[in-house]
Amino acid sequence: MRELTYAEALREGLRQAMRADARVFVMGEDVGIYGGAFGVTNGMLEEFGAERIIDTPISEAVIAGACIGAALTGMRPVGEIQFMDFVTLSMEQLVLQAAKIRYMFGGKASVPMVLRMPGGSGTGAAAQHSESLENWFVNVPGLKVVMPSTPYDAKGLLLAAIDDPNPVIFIEHKLLYKTKGPVPEEAYRVPLSQSVVVRPGAHVTVVATSIMVPRALEAATTLAGEGIELEVVDPRTLAPLDAGPIIASARKTGKVLVVHEAPERGGFGGEVVACIAASEAFDFLEAPIRRLAGLDVPIPYNRNLERAAVPQVEDIVREARRLARGEY
Amino acid sequence: MRELTYAEALREGLRQAMRADARVFVMGEDVGIYGGAFGVTNGMLEEFGAERIIDTPISEAVIAGACIGAALTGMRPVGEIQFMDFVTLSMEQLVLQAAKIRYMFGGKASVPMVLRMPGGSGTGAAAQHSESLENWFVNVPGLKVVMPSTPYDAKGLLLAAIDDPNPVIFIEHKLLYKTKGPVPEEAYRVPLSQSVVVRPGAHVTVVATSIMVPRALEAATTLAGEGIELEVVDPRTLAPLDAGPIIASARKTGKVLVVHEAPERGGFGGEVVACIAASEAFDFLEAPIRRLAGLDVPIPYNRNLERAAVPQVEDIVREARRLARGEY
Amino acid sequence: MIHSDAHLRRMMLIRAFEEKAEELYALGRVHGTMHLSIGQEATAVGMGTAMREGDYLLNTHRGHGHCLAWFGSDVRLMMAEFMGRETGYCRGRGGSMHIANVDANNLGANGIVGGGLPMAAGVGLSIKMRKTDQVGVVVFGDGANNEGAFHESVNLASIWKLPVIYLCENNQYAMSMAIRKSSNIADISQRASAYGIRGVTVDGNDLAAVHDVMAEAAAQCRAGEGPVLVEAKTYRWRGHSKSDRQLYRTREEVLDWQKRDPIPRYSKVLGYDEARLEALRKDVQAEIEAAVSFAESSPEPEVSAILEGVYA
Amino acid sequence: MIHSDAHLRRMMLIRAFEEKAEELYALGRVHGTMHLSIGQEATAVGMGTAMREGDYLLNTHRGHGHCLAWFGSDVRLMMAEFMGRETGYCRGRGGSMHIANVDANNLGANGIVGGGLPMAAGVGLSIKMRKTDQVGVVVFGDGANNEGAFHESVNLASIWKLPVIYLCENNQYAMSMAIRKSSNIADISQRASAYGIRGVTVDGNDLAAVHDVMAEAAAQCRAGEGPVLVEAKTYRWRGHSKSDRQLYRTREEVLDWQKRDPIPRYSKVLGYDEARLEALRKDVQAEIEAAVSFAESSPEPEVSAILEGVYA
Ligand SMILES: Cc1ncc(C[n+]2csc(CCOP(=O)(O)OP(=O)(O)O)c2C)c(N)n1
Ligand SMILES: Cc1ncc(C[n+]2csc(CCOP(=O)(O)OP(=O)(O)O)c2C)c(N)n1
Ligand SMILES: [Mg+2]
């Protein structure tokens, strides 16, 4: 199959959605002629014009709010927050309005919007441009939270998110934009709330999100050489979470490592662990459930510190190996 | 000992801090002549004047920011956000500035501030006035997160928070303001990051926060009549968390119920479960670790729905009983 | 404006609704909180009568009046919502601060001060993209005017010439904070100049004046000439909400404003005498009592349905 | 302003620092991103020379210049920070976007557009409460001016008469967004009227003009007369950051602004000929090379110390 980068896959998804439905439009800072800070909307201005690829002033609260207002009145906005960090300025609109409007109004209103934003560290942009805030949104009933880890999922989940009648927080990863993978040409959907086993294995379950999925797969390759088989599970949609495949895998391997980039404390890993620890998998656990996550530190500028602040392939290898060997 | 309400205890703590240190001041919406939406600062304007009990316009971003700026330059602000919900408007300043300044500046700057805010439901104010967002802050390295459950802790933790050289998010509960308890007159401190066993018991560990502590204690009284002894642990400071007493208790009882008001999904309960599931207590667990938390729903207006949305005493009784009886 | 008995009746219905709400609250028959707009009815009705069916409304927390002044409003469904019943506008999930009538493009009251402002820009954008001649009205208070959301929203509407009317109800206070303390300008409408748009201050207790200013603003919006900032100066007679001791203002000030009651003022314009006014009052009260009966005989939501509507 | 060779040298030092930064970046010797203020040096130095030691600075992401123009700045520590070394201002934890010199009341650059604005009000409040005659300066861009934070902060400073200078560097663009598209007014300083404060627009490429406006603003602040909004019109020569293809502006426009280079302009005021200027340039470049050597011979932070400084 044809290969695209993650950024290209997203762009293709956006294009297809916009061609198919005149209600879909893109709005954000520098999404037009600039093509977006990470180039995702590159060239889209030419095809769709400034009325559907809309550059906004630097006003994150109103970017979110404008998406909500437009969604409430018949449009299908796809907003972009230039870096996930800046969504801290949009929280009131997202959490107190978008997430609650349907429920507060007795189910009579709908906010079909997608808000895209790149999260994560690794670009040397330091503490204010490296946030991984996904678990905030997971904690907000009414929102859906998506984090694709491959070009294939990026396109398919984006199209599904745009179809979805609920507000969807769509979290991309800066380091994934240039990664390549097979992407079909047609406008396929990857259903929301479907976790997937991306690599089967007998010994240790690794539940990983976003950039940690390719890292876990790399770790799995390394460990396979040692006879340790990792089963890698990618939730893809963090909320509402499809816990079934995670629990089934935990039950099968009896050993679980949860890996994410966000700081461990209060992160999404706790949610995954708690789902497993309360489930029927509990009786099959052979070792403590371990988390491997970002250190509880603002992302440092220095390259070495930045790298050390979040899980790398070798960290996953080390932790999974210990679990497999019964060292916990 | 003399009894005070939770609100009175907070007020006494504030007064004592302000008398002892001219750098301490209070700032927020309607904290002056109005006395605060929940009366916590009632009468303080008279004692300290409008220069130290400062009414602000309705501008939550700048309330947080002004606290940070003042703290950075030698003051000890105690800000108030009228309802925790509105802190969604302050997140950029709290998360990207207050929490990170010390670290980003190589440890050379300090942000000694406290931001008080009432969380929780139960007053019939519906979805936009009932948030329990504590786990957002737990997920932010650089912040401390405090949630007192008694008048005694309210005063002692507040004084400790004001002393602390770090930014502290201080979360009160609306339904606790009128609850009474013994409060010493002197300006005592309850150290941050000290979990406490508020009731010892042999059969089930209940880790509860804020309003869920008195509810857990009530449940414990009920179940004691059935011969089931709950051990109730109150973390008091959620971040940095003193996990020791929680793990020790889990190890002792082998059965754990984590109770909080915030929505279960992505909530602080996951953090507690994950700390236990990864610890030496794992080998002593006799049952799945259970969470009992708010439903994943915006808080509804109708009284019956509002009550059903978050754990009540009878829910804790039911869940703890099942755990004790081995029904999980 | 073409004067009409219906306008007077509408103001009186709002007044009666809120007086009843207050009473029900005092009797413990509703819970939660509420914000009464008694004294401000002319702004709500002046706004409502100036707009067209199909326009959009984004309302404030103090929004009973605007909701009742909006197209197709049904006081029974409002009362049922206020009392938390399944038959209410929001099936009892929203309550006083969140009453919406989505079918009539009333996109709801808002518990967040300034919460409707960012969304209003999106409503305007949507109208522009869909190329209809609708207008969006967002109502907010003098306090809300100091939220960052105001700045971002008005700026966006200004540069894109969005058909949005920013209606600031300046009732002099935001809880205990007087507008003269929370801002340094004489008229909130002056802020329009920071965005290169038109700003107007109007007597918010004069129904016809509000109507005319709003009608003109709506016409400007429909002509594609962009947003307008309208400031309606008025006064809240009651406390901010239930628990307000009102230490921040004098009794005299309140009494002084009560002399400018918009209802008798407009009834004089219509030439009503006391008897006719009293008859209308009775009529309106009967409607309110019927609404209470409707609400009280309506079921409460089923607890088992609590999760319904979180997601589609 | 009293003219001085030191001012010229300072502008040239900033220029040389940033040209070196660009070079190091191109060579892959630094990572991350950076924002160059080449062409805008007069604003930074005009600001720095107008303030007093003890005043506070809250800086932007495009802040190398202001940092170097601030009291006690050490270009070696800046370079070391830029290169992520333990000897840098922030021990290598901050980088280009977060350089601070807290000892000198330089409270740091900010990666968040408008991020310094809310804090600036707090700095002003603190000065007022401590009853010193300090002043706080917050620097932000034309783009930042559309953030809600601007509105909330200026309003607060206005009502409390806080000693804060809001220095908006209008370099015409926020990334690809031209100011004429992101706001509907001719001068950003017009926004002062929405808060009842003084607003001034100044030629940001004229060092003396910037100095004089800032000195006057500082005097007003020290006299307790409240905040001032200063708009300095200038132009960014380089792209927004490393990855900018600059499709949003013409080459002619850039060239046109380059003719207004503040450095030769001020050197003429001082009566420099090309030879003297060249000598100064060499001198400044030597200082920059020494800074690079200092940085490169400095250790990187110990990975084991990664958690140091998260909490006190
Ligand atoms: C963001 C936010 N901050 C604070 C509040 C609490 N609050 C509710 S109404 C109110 C006063 C609002 O004043 P104004 O905007 O003038 O409207 P009014 O109540 O006078 O109609 C306040 C502070 C809130 N609901 N939302
Ligand atoms: C809150 C926020 N939004 C967006 C960005 C991304 N960003 C960084 S600089 C910039 C442009 C800023 O423009 P302006 O304020 O004019 O300053 P300039 O870069 O021109 O100096 C943008 C959009 C950011 N850092 N912070
Ligand atoms: Mg008001």
Ligand SMILES: [Mg+2]
């Ligand atoms: Mg700019």
